[in-house]
Amino acid sequence: MSFIGIDLGTSFIKGAVLDTESLAIEHIRRVPFPDPLPNLPVLHREFDPIAILDATHNLLADLLTAIDGAEVCDGILMCSQMHGLVFTTEGGEPCSTVVNWQDQRVLEPHPSGQGTYLDVLARHISPDELRQLGNELHPGQPVGVLFWLAEQGRLPAVDLVLASLPDFVLGNLCGTLPTIEVTNAAAHGALNRKTMDWHHGVISKLGLGSLRWPLLRQQGEVVGIFQVGGRSIPCYTPVGDYQCSLVGALLQGGELSLNISTGSQVSTLKSTLEFGNYQTRPFFDDRFLATITHIPAGRALTALVRLLAELAVGQGMALPEPWSYISQMASLAGPTQMRAKLAFFNSSCGDHGEFTNIREEELTVGHLFRAAFQNMADNYYDSAQRLLAGETDGTPPWHNLVFSGGLVQKIDTLRDLIVDRFGVGYRVCPTSEDTLLGLLALGLAFTRRTTSVAEAMGQISGVYGSEAITRN
Numbered sequence: 001m002s003f004i005g006i007d008l009g010t011s012f013i014k015g016a017v018l019d020t021e022s023l024a025i026e027h028i029r030r031v032p033f034p035d036p037l038p039n040l041p042v043l044h045r046e047f048d049p050i051a052i053l054d055a056t057h058n059l060l061a062d063l064l065t066a067i068d069g070a071e072v073c074d075g076i077l078m079c080s081q082m083h084g085l086v087f088t089t090e091g092g093e094p095c096s097t098v099v100n101w102q103d104q105r106v107l108e109p110h111p112s113g114q115g116t117y118l119d120v121l122a123r124h125i126s127p128d129e130l131r132q133l134g135n136e137l138h139p140g141q142p143v144g145v146l147f148w149l150a151e152q153g154r155l156p157a158v159d160l161v162l163a164s165l166p167d168f169v170l171g172n173l174c175g176t177l178p179t180i181e182v183t184n185a186a187a188h189g190a191l192n193r194k195t196m197d198w199h200h201g202v203i204s205k206l207g208l209g210s211l212r213w214p215l216l217r218q219q220g221e222v223v224g225i226f227q228v229g230g231r232s233i234p235c236y237t238p239v240g241d242y243q244c245s246l247v248g249a250l251l252q253g254g255e256l257s258l259n260i261s262t263g264s265q266v267s268t269l270k271s272t273l274e275f276g277n278y279q280t281r282p283f284f285d286d287r288f289l290a291t292i293t294h295i296p297a298g299r300a301l302t303a304l305v306r307l308l309a310e311l312a313v314g315q316g317m318a319l320p321e322p323w324s325y326i327s328q329m330a331s332l333a334g335p336t337q338m339r340a341k342l343a344f345f346n347s348s349c350g351d352h353g354e355f356t357n358i359r360e361e362e363l364t365v366g367h368l369f370r371a372a373f374q375n376m377a378d379n380y381y382d383s384a385q386r387l388l389a390g391e392t393d394g395t396p397p398w399h400n401l402v403f404s405g406g407l408v409q410k411i412d413t414l415r416d417l418i419v420d421r422f423g424v425g426y427r428v429c430p431t432s433e434d435t436l437l438g439l440l441a442l443g444l445a446f447t448r449r450t451t452s453v454a455e456a457m458g459q460i461s462g463v464y465g466s467e468a469i470t471r472n
Contacts, residue, residue, distance in 0.1 A: 023463045
């Protein structure tokens with residue numbers, strides 16, 4: 001028996017057949033995520049919802065032909081880029097564009113002259129309320145977009161449903177009311193971690209009480225039936241891609257996760273709800289994540305590559321894939337006196353970047369990226385120290401690093417610098433397809449093949465392995 005797993009990513013919509021017997025990920029397919037709509041204001045990022053639906057439909061059709069008839073499909077599992085927002089009808093029909101996490105409109109000046117929309121929003125929320133919201137308040141969250149709309153008198157009709165991206169997609173596929181589970185609800189910016197319900201007090205303060213907030217569902221519930229070719233395929237509650245990727249990384253207690261891709265995050269598991277100088281995110285099996293997000297990573301490195309390639313591109317030259325060369329040169333460069341700060345955009349490490357202590361002999365690609373990688377290692381270490389703030393004796397609750405994400409798997413120098421900075425052992429996620437492996441584990445738990453997500457992760461670990469490498 002098999003599931004179909006779908007990951008609605010930022011660059012690609014990815015899918016695969018997930019075999020529940022062999023625990024294999026098969027028939028992996030990728031299609032580009034639709035381009036953002038053109039001619040929008042500079043800080044706005046919106047997408048055509050129909051284009052997203054069409055791409056997902058085509059991917060599903062391709063995957064259904066890859067298995068032996070839809071009758072052997074146990075269900076559709078889905079994770080998604082978080083913070084997506086779209087208004088729909090009760091049957092999942094879109095009534096607005098899709099706004100995703102890259103939207104930064106809350107950084108526009110507020111008409112009151114009291115700073116940005118985000119500044120004004122923050123003044124409505126008390127410190128205790130912010131903790132209840134998981135200590136998360138940043139550009140890209142739906143609550144900020146909704147506040148922007150409310151302040152401009154542009155909120156939609158009250159009968160429309162406020163849906164996350166994956167819940168809209170499944171609602172449309174199944175013709176059902178879009179609902180939501182806690183990992184995606186938390187990403188909206190208005191979930192009370194103490195009650196695990198919408199924070200109605202904050203919602204009212206922000207002028208968003210008239211909106212139709214989606215019904216909260218239990219993880220693993222069937223939220224609709226996808227009818228195709230005379231067959232009925234159950235669709236399970238979509239989850240956030242970050243939590244899903246950590247399931248795929250087989251994260252255990254006593255480990256520190258470093259997820260390094262376009263963006264990056266540092267996380268550790270908590271068995272109970274705790275608050276600190278970090279974000280508190282729902283996980284699975286009633287556990288939570290202590291997390292630092294928006295740490296500069298692939299996006300910042302890509303900006304450097306784009307700068308270095310500008311002269312060649314301007315002359316009409318197409319450069320080949322640069323990362324193998326960058327990795328080799330950074331390794332050969334060795335330690336450098338150059339210092340980097342990769343906060344070229346609003347991040348947990350600041351909102352401006354810089355390179356300092358530059359010497360002529362070190363103006364090379366190798367030294368430049370070696371300095372960038374060292375800065376990343378320092379940022380991860382500093383972020384991990386924030387997670388220690390609540391530990392009474394200051395002793396790290398982890399003894400091992402877990403790396404996931406594409407960057408760390410293809411750049412050995414980056415991984416080595418991070419391991420040296422922390423001085424502990426490490427292991428790498430057993431597959432580059434961490435979200436798809438996470439969906440497989442969730443499918444085992446959602447269909448009661450295992451008693452918990454943790455048990456499913458342990459079962460998969462027995463097949464894929466998760467041995468740590470001891471630091472010498």
